[in-house]
Amino acid sequence: MKYFYAISFLFFAFIQLEAQNIKVLNSVTKEPIFGVAIYNIDKSKSVVTNFLGEASLNEFSDTETIYFKHLSHVLKQLTKKQLTTSNRVYLESNTEGLEEIVISASKFEQNKRDIPQKIININAEAIQFVNPQTSADLLENTGQVYVQKSQLGGGSPMIRGFATNRLLITVDGVRMNNAIFRGGNLQNVISIDPFSIQNTEVTLGAGSVIYGSDAIGGVMSFYTQKPQTAITDSLLFKANVILRYATATNENTAHIDFNLGYKKWAFLSNISYNKFDDLRMGSHGPTDYLRPEFALATNTGDLIIQNSNPLVQKTTGYQQLNLMQKVFFEPYKNLSFDLGLFYTTTSNYSRYDRLIRYRKGILRSAEWNYGPQNWFMSNLQITKLSSNSNLYDKVKATMTFQNFQESRMDRDFKSSIRNIREEAVNAYSFNLDFEKNIGLKTQFFYGLEYVYNLVKSFGEEENISLKTSIPTVSRYPNGSSWQAAAAYTSVKYKPNLKFVFQSGLRFNYVLSNADFSENNQYLNLPFTTSKTEASALTGTAGIRWSPNSILQWKLNASSAFRAPNIDDIGKVFDSGPGSVVVPNNNLKPEYAYSGELGAKLDFNNTFILDMSTYYTYLDNALVRRNFSLNGETEIMYDGELSNVQAIQNASKAWIYGFEVGMKLAISKQLKLTSQYSIVGGTEVEDTIEVPVRHAVPNFGNTHLVYTASNFKFDAFMVYNNELAFNQLAPSEIEKDYIYALDGNGNPYSPSWYTLNLRSQYQLTENTSLTASLENITDQRYKTYSSGIAAAGRNFILALKYSL
Known part of the structure; x- marks a missing residue:
């Protein structure tokens, strides 16, 4: 290599x-x-x-x-x-100028200042400087998205107290969430190649009016690079090569992209390959995070091996390949066609948090691996402009097919039985979006959406000694489907430069069907089929008011929902030691009602203070709770007597928070920025109020950035408060093996900080070098709820050549 x-x-x-x-x-x-x-x-x-x-x-x-x-x-x-x-x-x-135009708020370009909600914009220049390992790391570097990791090949974002299937991911305007997006930690965001991203917009707060189900806590919108056509008859050729190495994982990354542009046609190809070895944690921190030993499968049986370096988190390495091909065709100036093809695949990679569990003093699992996480998307978008239509000024039609494949393979220590579950989802979607200006003061957006998901799921029990296998219960009901249809409309009224009003409504209809006949031979469910219908009307209304050049107010109220998907209705899996989740065909949507108030003080772009506070009430929340199956509260699952649980509409939650950001231009070249977030919340569990699972510790960052003509330097600090034992959600207390222990032997999440340096230097007109030294003091820490410890001292070097 x-x-x-x-x-x-x-x-x-x-x-x-x-x-x-x-x-x-x-x-x-x-x-x-x-x-x-x-x-x-x-x-x-x-x-x-x-x-x-x-x-x-x-x-x-x-x-x-x-x-x-x-x-x-x-x-x-x-x-x-x-x-x-x-x-x-x-x-x-001009950083402020770069952030002015956003797409995610209506699927059409708008001035960011006009949007009542808070939106974080990360442009291509910032992405290149941050040089993230994955798209999850890119989100984390915003300082306002918290990321949990169960393994190195992962990254589950948390926004304003919400996570997983209560957040929506889109790629080029297409929803990535599918029928088996779960309430547990999700790794799908790492399928998006950070080298392919042109810009990312993160909407903090509900986005159900535009995006429908799941967009309760926020929307992460990734927009990939676009092919560029030539202005003249000559061929436009552009290319970039990037090589990167990082010490904490012995990372080797190679990337190449090239653009072929003609007057009406353009082609863009993008290839990235990553290879990561086992991750090394820091030297200074809780000893509970160390990896003193690990299980190893050999030809003579399973062995416990003493780790020669307990800082190295054994069997966490993996590989990933990302491919993207785009085609752009513009036969006329008012008509264009965009075709995008995406493919991502990983090697097998271990779920590290399951490999560090003990049972009776011995490591419980000999192996616990995710199979390759594969994602394919074919996306065709047709855009038409019109200057004389009464219905629209711009219309976009988007037709998409996606295929998701994932699998799980686990085997207990000294056991000859390997449990294998494989899942695949075919996801089809069609969107029709319109934009119409009504006079000089009013802008009107409306559209239609249809989504169809088909789920395939298989279970197998393999005897590694006898080399035989038999069918077993699958994770989901095979052949189940999930459909959603919606119509939405929104309006922006801007009577003057000081005031903007935006409002919108969306009607949603969701239908799911599942057949449990295959799994009933193992579970004996009291039902064989399930049909769930749900409809929801969601809305939003907000204002932006700038009484003068210094002060800007934002006020926004919204409702959002999440309809039960196949993961909620039909999943069968071991949620933790001694517990199993079983299907429940009696589920309804959960609803969220939110309010947000923001204020921004801008003193001539020299000193900026941006503050916002929010409150969300989650009703009829879909949560995992104890359950009974045919009157039984315990059943045998994968050879173990397990407590029965199911997803139920069994909770209410109240989530609130405060965010403050500061920017100080010390000089033309030197800037100081800082961001701090406070999140809190409670939910009802068995009539008792307990902490919300995804209410993360207070966290923030401070950056001192120097920029010259060919050099940029960033000295920054990232910090995170403690979550004490009594601040942990009950579901987190159950996972004591991923936490440090306090003086009383109870799990808790310690506070931590890192000191970091990042620089970028333009060696020649075509060649740039990006170098970072992260976690300089070699702290040993875990982000909240993470099973794997973060990287210790890490030197990252990337070389880019452009032509």
């Missing part, structure tokens, strides 16, 4: 591009900037840069002042005489 890196880099180092007259580039990323308006003082002369950032200055004289203007960059002026011999002009990014 190391030789591959060297050869790849040398090959691309010999490829050069010739400058044509002048080239306008971003001062940090050195990426060409398309659409830069170049003009003189009276605008009698003007040109615009093409997709290569190129333009001719022949019509300008040597002494007249020339202006370079772009929406997302700072205005620059100079004369032709002031140009260097390289004929390069570098523009500085």
Whole structure:
């Protein structure tokens, strides 16, 4: 692999591009900037840069002042005489400008300032600088999304006290949530290649009006890179090669993408490969997190092996491959076709939190692996513009097919029986979205959606000694289906620059069908089929008011829902030591009612203070509780007598929080930023109020960032408060093996902090180097609810070559 890196880099180092007259580039990323308006003082002369950032200055004289203007960059002026011999002009990014345009709030572009909800925008420049290992790490680096990890190949986001199937993930506007998205921790976000992302928008709070079921706590919208067409008849060719290495996992990553652009057609290909070894934790912290021994399967049987380095979390390494192919076709200026093909696959990877469980003083599991997590998506979007239609100014039709595949393989220590469960989901969706301007003050959005999921699920019991296998209970009812249909509408009214009102409604209808006949031979359920119908009307209303140039107020109220999916209705699995979850065909949707108030003080972009507080009431909450099956509270499952549980509408919850962010421009090059989040909440369990499971500890970060023409440096601190034993949810207390123990021997989540350095240097016009030193003091810690300890001191080096 190391030789591959060297050869790849040398090959691309010999490829050069010739400058044509002048080239306008971003001062940090050195990426060409398309659409830069170049003009003189009276605008009698003007040109615009093409997709290569190129333009001719022949019509300008040597002494007249020339202006370079772009929406997302700072205005620059100079004369032709002031140009260097390289004929390069570098523009500085205007961060506030880059964040102004968002798509996720209505599926069409809007000014971020007009949106009553809080939306975090992460652009391509920030993603390149952060240099995340996975998309879960990208979300975590926002400082406002908390990420739980059960294993190295994972990352389950938490937003404002909600997680898993109460959060929605979209890719290029298409929902990734499917019928088997569970209430337990989810790893699906790692299937999205961070190298393919153009920008990410995270909506904090409900998004059910636009996205329907599941969007209770927030929406994570990933928008991937777009193919670029050529302005002239010449072929537009662009390419990037990235090589990365990290010490904590001995990571080896290679990425390549290239764009072929013609006048009406464009093609973009993207390939990424990651290889991670076992993760090393930090040296200073709770001894409870150490890995003193591990189970190993050999030809002569299972053995307990003493770990030569207890800081290394044995059997956590894995590999991942990401592929993306996009095609863009624009036969006319008002009509375009976008086709995206995505494929992601992993190797087998262990669920680490299950490998560290003990039973009677001995490691319980000899193996507990997820099989390859595969995701395929084919997405066709057709966009039509119209200037004379009474129905729309812009319409988008999106047709998508997705296939999800996952599996689980576990075997107890010294047991010859390996339990295997395999699942697959075929997900089809169709969206039709419209945008219409009604006069100068009102913008109208409306649309239709249909989603269909088909679930395949199989169970197998393999005897590794006899080399035989027999069928067993599957995780889900095989052949079950989940459908959703919806119509929505929203309106934005902006009478002046100071005031914006937005409101919307969505009607949802959800239908699920499941046949339990195959599993009944193992479970003897009191029912053989299940049909669940649900409808919901959700709404939102909010205002943005800016009484002056300094102060901005935001107020938003919304309702959201989550309909029971196949995971809720029909799942069979071991939820923990000695417990098994069984199907329940008597479920209804859960509803959330939220309010949010935000205030922003902006003193001429020199000092910015952004605050928001929120409150959510969750009614009829779908939670796991004790259950009985045919009058029995215990049954045999995978050879163990287990307590019976099921998902039920058995709870209410109250979640609240406060967020504050600060930005101080000390100078033009030096900026100080900080973010802090407080989350709290309670839910009712057996008539008693207990802490909410996903109410994370208070957390925050502080960054000191220095930016020069070819260099960027970030010294930052990430910190996290303690959650004491009495602050843990009962379901977390049951998982004491993943926590540290306090002085009384009770599980708790200790506080922690890390000190970190990150830098980016432009070596040449085409080559950049990103280097990071994370967790400098080598702290040993776990993010709340995580089964795996975070990386210890970690040096990360990435080399990028662009042409």
